Amino acid sequence: MIEPLPLHGPGGHPAHGTDFTAIDIRTTGLRPGRVVELAAVRVHADGSVAGQLTTLVDPGAGVPPGPAHGITRGELDDAPPFGEVLGPLLDLCAGSVVVAHDLAFVSAFLGFEVSDLGVRMPALPGVSTLAVAQSVLRLPNYRLTTVAHALGVPARPGQSALSGARTVARLVTSMVERYGFTFAAPPVFPGLPRFSGGRLLPRGEVATAEPGWMADAVERVAAGRDGDTYLDLLAEVVADQHLTPDEVTALAALAAEAGLSEARVRSTHEQLVTALREIAERDGVVTAAEARELRQVATALGVAGVDVRPTDGGKATRVLVLGTTVAADQLRARVLAEGVQLAKKLTASVTHLVVDATVPAGEPRLARAAELGAEVLDVRGAPVALGFEAPAVRAVPSGGRLPKVLGGRVLMGVGLVLMFIVVVAMFGGTPLAGGIFLAALGVGALLGGWWIAEPAPR
Missing domain, CATH: 1.10.1240 (Methyltransferase, Methionine Synthase (B12-binding Domains); Chain A, domain 1)
Structure with missing residues (x-):
């Protein structure tokens, strides 16, 4: 149902001016089966929302909804089947690039539902924010919450599919703007079938609690690049x-x-x-x-x-990174990869506040950080200050040895001149004692000059 359309650096087909429709789903299991909730958010390239939909989906009588998303079987009893949801979904996606975090996972479930209806669908162009994140950031894992945190997206995905779709929409527009991504090929928008009617049953928005230590810790749990x-x-x-x-x-x-x-x-x-x-x-x-x-x-x-x-053992290191540059993204990813706590907002537990060039000097959190005793760092020097990297060893400027080198070479020249004089003098009948004295001076000048001019051992 969805054909991957890779994003890469500058040089391809421009992504600016393109609409994206971010999709997230909640499912009954880990492999293609049934969708129990679906949400889609269409955004312009500048991040403004053009439309959205969200609905519960009845997977069939008696089919359990699965864990982790807070949906009960009773809620699904009144929900529309996927066949009634497909029409509004396609209407929203028409003429846009579909985006999902794990595009392969979402495409497999949607494809299963469509094939179960007996509907033939042309392939929609799609982008995976997971794959894009893997290409630009080194993270301990690439779950949606972790990637959103690393890019400073000010939203935490909750249990609902709509919260996830909104986060994916913010991610893709941030990535395109911040990293200058382009499409590997121009997106082709196929004609989509139209379905009459359509019924939706949105799930009520549930206010998510402030994430605690466990939610922060799982973002730092390492997983393989291909995930698990x-x-x-x-x-x-x-x-x-x-x-x-x-x-x-x-x-x-x-x-x-x-x-x-x-x-x-x-x-x-x-x-x-x-x-x-x-x-x-x-x-x-x-x-x-x-x-x-x-x-x-x-x-x-x-x-x-x-x-x-x-x-x-004292106050744990907790870092808040402010800014919207690639350097800020890379530092947030580095903090997570190093296993250090990455804060989402400024509190008394934050030990370091890091800023990049996009943070104005009048940012109120700078003064507040000083009041709380947090150390304020520039994003460029933060890896060293946080202990992630050793301080750079400065090389001794070559100009510092120049006077010694010149002096040594001059002294060696004097020694050579003296040796030449000794040879000429000895042939001219100079007494032996005088020749030996001058020869000793010449040898001394040569050895002394060589010792001064020789580079110091490293």
């Missing part, structure tokens, strides 16, 4: 700091449905808990709340031997 779908889902579920028995049961069922062995599931659980424990201890400070959350997650996932005790 089950690990990503697991991280999403534990990010709310609590695992219910129902969620654990649903996760086990999804893993089995996806063909994951019991050993693979157990290994993934251990991988996540071990990484969270290392992150907690690496911060230098483990609060009682953090230790309690980690033990709860470990117990729920059946991971034994996790003994994290509260410690007080």
